[in-house]
Amino acid sequence: MTDTTLPLIDVAPLVAGTPGRDAVAAQIGAACRAHGFFYVTGHGVDAALVKRLEELSHRFFELPEKTKMQWRMALGGRAWRGFFPLGGELTSGRPDWKEGLYLGTELPPTHPLVQAKTPVHGPNLFPDVPGFRETILDYMAAVTQLGHRLMEGIALSLGLDADYFAERYTADPLILFRLFNYPTQAVPEGLDVQWGVGEHTDYGLLTILHQDQVGGLAVHTPGGWIDAPPVAGSFVCNIGDMLDRMTGGLYKSTPHRVKRNTSGHDRLSFPLFFDPNFEARVQRIEGLAGAEARDDSAERWDRANVHAFSGRYGDYLLAKVSKVFPQLRDEVL
Ligand SMILES: O=C(O)CCC(=O)C(=O)O
Numbered sequence: 001m002t003d004t005t006l007p008l009i010d011v012a013p014l015v016a017g018t019p020g021r022d023a024v025a026a027q028i029g030a031a032c033r034a035h036g037f038f039y040v041t042g043h044g045v046d047a048a049l050v051k052r053l054e055e056l057s058h059r060f061f062e063l064p065e066k067t068k069m070q071w072r073m074a075l076g077g078r079a080w081r082g083f084f085p086l087g088g089e090l091t092s093g094r095p096d097w098k099e100g101l102y103l104g105t106e107l108p109p110t111h112p113l114v115q116a117k118t119p120v121h122g123p124n125l126f127p128d129v130p131g132f133r134e135t136i137l138d139y140m141a142a143v144t145q146l147g148h149r150l151m152e153g154i155a156l157s158l159g160l161d162a163d164y165f166a167e168r169y170t171a172d173p174l175i176l177f178r179l180f181n182y183p184t185q186a187v188p189e190g191l192d193v194q195w196g197v198g199e200h201t202d203y204g205l206l207t208i209l210h211q212d213q214v215g216g217l218a219v220h221t222p223g224g225w226i227d228a229p230p231v232a233g234s235f236v237c238n239i240g241d242m243l244d245r246m247t248g249g250l251y252k253s254t255p256h257r258v259k260r261n262t263s264g265h266d267r268l269s270f271p272l273f274f275d276p277n278f279e280a281r282v283q284r285i286e287g288l289a290g291a292e293a294r295d296d297s298a299e300r301w302d303r304a305n306v307h308a309f310s311g312r313y314g315d316y317l318l319a320k321v322s323k324v325f326p327q328l329r330d331e332v333l
């Protein structure tokens, strides 16, 4: 049967740590086994904070491109932070019709990992929009906390201790965060653009996405492509390649894409990637029933076999990121 809707899960008991959390975990487990996408409500992230981030993001993206390029990614160096212009990111070799601001956990230049020049670690390039910096930092902190709670639910849903992932991978998670704007602007003649974002899976453990009311996200479930329309006050969650790898494919990293925006209004989306620590070595979870670690590379968008990967999460991530920003890779890595 074809799924037509993605589940909406009230995670309040999981966030509060009350007895109802096992029932929430069971719902999360069912969604992860079915297609790896679900909405969460009752998440505890302040609606006013989300609204403020939307308003400030519109204010930023409305600036002339020349102004925004003052904070371009090339200036973020190895930290991989900053603004990229429309068409500046590739999926499967083709430009996506979006612009964005790359962010992540704020680390000062004196931090040992930054001193050691660890890629994707460092200070953010905060645009000069009043209140933007504080709002971004507050939002990342709030949604990261939600990420910890959701990973507890995912652990419970697999019959593991709630702190299974925290103990091994996410005590100090790698948090990458993006503000995307999908403008309605027409694609110039001769540019090979098809999607807002082409089909892909996410790389890490769990993605927690806020999208505004415009829509365009679609998910490739076993029953076919279905829309993931905006649901006010919710986040869309989906699992990434590392959870697929750890669970031997029991929890799939589900392909998704975003239609080119032709709505007449800019579309904002804010994905926060809650991922294993850069140095963590990703291992298969022992003893999961039904986990076959089947090589599904022939069906995957990138023709990769995630189960064959072993090593640091950071190395997996860098191999992926350098494909989406080939020019930047040459400049900074
Ligand atoms: O903008 C969206 O709705 C999804 C973005 C996405 O899939 C990603 O950044 O990985």
Ligand SMILES: [Fe+2]
Residues within 6 Å of the ligand: 200, 201, 202, 207, 256
């Ligand atoms: Fe994605």
